[in-house]
Amino acid sequence: MKQWLTALALLVWLPLAGAAIDARPFEDPEQENRYRQLTEELRCTVCQNQNLADSNAELAVDLRRKVYEMVQEGQSDDQITNYMVARYGDFVLYRPPMEPATYLLWFGPALLLLIGSISLVVFIRRRMAVSVADSDELSSDERQRLEHLVGADSKKGGQR
Amino acid sequence: MKTRFLAPLMIFGAMVGLFYFALMQIGQGDYNPRDIPSPLINQAAPAFDLPAVTSDGSVSSAVFAQHQVSLFNVWASWCVACRQEHPFLMDLARRGEVPIYGLNYKDERADAIQWLNRHGDPYVTSGFDLRGDVGIDWGVYGVPETFVIDGNGMVRYKHVGPLGPESWEKKMKPVIDRLKAESS
Structure with a gap:
């Protein structure tokens, strides 16, 4: 101890x-x-x-x-x-x-943060725009595929 | 748009290129990431007056005014890289192109004398800087260091690390030749 x-x-x-x-x-x-x-x-x-x-x-x-x-x-x-x-x-x-030779040192981090934030905002905006467009209506391709799947399913159900 | 997935690969490739370039520069001795640009370049050599290592006399910064160009080499018996550099300095002293003065930095006098006896003494004379105060005035941070001083007592170039045939030909000799041409 x-x-x-x-x-x-x-x-x-x-x-x-x-x-x-x-x-x-x-x-x-x-x-x-x-x-x-x-x-x-x-x-x-x-x-x-x-x-x-x-x-x-x-x-x-x-x-x-x-x-x-x-x-x-x-x-x-x-x-x-x-x-x-x-x-x-x-x-x-x-x-x-602070002088021309050290500007990058002083402002570099803030600059990177700015670039990062802008990319993030752009990325999120795009994502949202895509998901909004997708959610409301199915494209004709998707509709066809859905019907095919549903149809196949109900047929299976019918045979039972 | 379809090539967008290549972006990370391209960034990776660019970085590999950058690192390779830097490593090559380091390998050829053109770039040392630990180098600190000396504020002493094109300034008057910091004054000093030190006891000489091998005699009872003294060495002062006044000696630089006696030559067109001289070298001021910082060394110590405890410094491994100095041992590596030493044969080249001996060679240089034998050729007699330029006088070499030494600054024995933070050393024991007996060790320093023994070192010179064993390996040879390429220096016109060396100042004995026990406390390293002159070293601080000269901005010494990595022994060995070699300064080029012109006839007006101005520091014109600084090399950090051991000198060798390559760094001599590439970097120091051009400076010395230029200074000699200027002053004659």
């Missing part, structure tokens, strides 16, 4: 352990908040699908240290992001600036 409890405690604790890779003392909770936000918005250039806060790559550790030092020095968020952009380019930003 005790082992189970220990295991459970470890399981609960594990994700917390991951989040606090390096202990950095902040005197000002506001600075700590900014540090957290900045490291979450900056991309690790080594493991490119992770932000600085999540990554354990050595470069990410160094860059976190840099962000920490700059926050401690009282530099603004803009100063820190500009510092990173000057070295690694817009690529370090998870929210890149």
Whole structure:
């Protein structure tokens, strides 16, 4: 029982352990908040699908240290992001600036949603138009087929 | 209207074509999806002043002004791809076309010296960047990296990953030849 409890405690604790890779003392909770936000918005250039806060790559550790030092020095968020952009380019930003080269990135998803919605509406409209036309009247082909089937059925019934 | 059922097949075919094209580009070294365009291109080389790896002297960014063109190669003894690249750098240094300066990135000094002794030292001299601060200033993210610096101390080209005869002929040499032609 005790082992189970220990295991459970470890399981609960594990994700917390991951989040606090390096202990950095902040005197000002506001600075700590900014540090957290900045490291979450900056991309690790080594493991490119992770932000600085999540990554354990050595470069990410160094860059976190840099962000920490700059926050401690009282530099603004803009100063820190500009510092990173000057070295690694817009690529370090998870929210890149809006410019012709990033229009597709910014508006692509909305565009796809729009195309999808329009196709869906067109598709449903067509379906409805077809089923309405079909439901009311049988074509002569269908009528003939129906009579044939019904006729065949009643004949069978008659023979019994 | 009757060919409409072919649409998914055609989309599939188009995607296969696209992926094949991308893979070929990657295979030939023309495209690396992990490449990050460097904002340093056509900017002044970030200044540094570091202790040299193999001597008591120092290496600073002023050295680039002494040559028409020079290479700045980021390396480390722990870097496997550097080992792969190393024979080519040795070859390049022997040919003497262009001086190569090194940035020994986040390494132990003893390891770095041992590495140079064992495999040869293609560098005019290497700066010792223990904390990786100069690496950050240069936007280093994947060792080895090689920068081309012109005589005015401007960064003109960056190659990420090991250099080899192919990437040299295709990419770096044309830049160097152009710069040499421009400055002479």
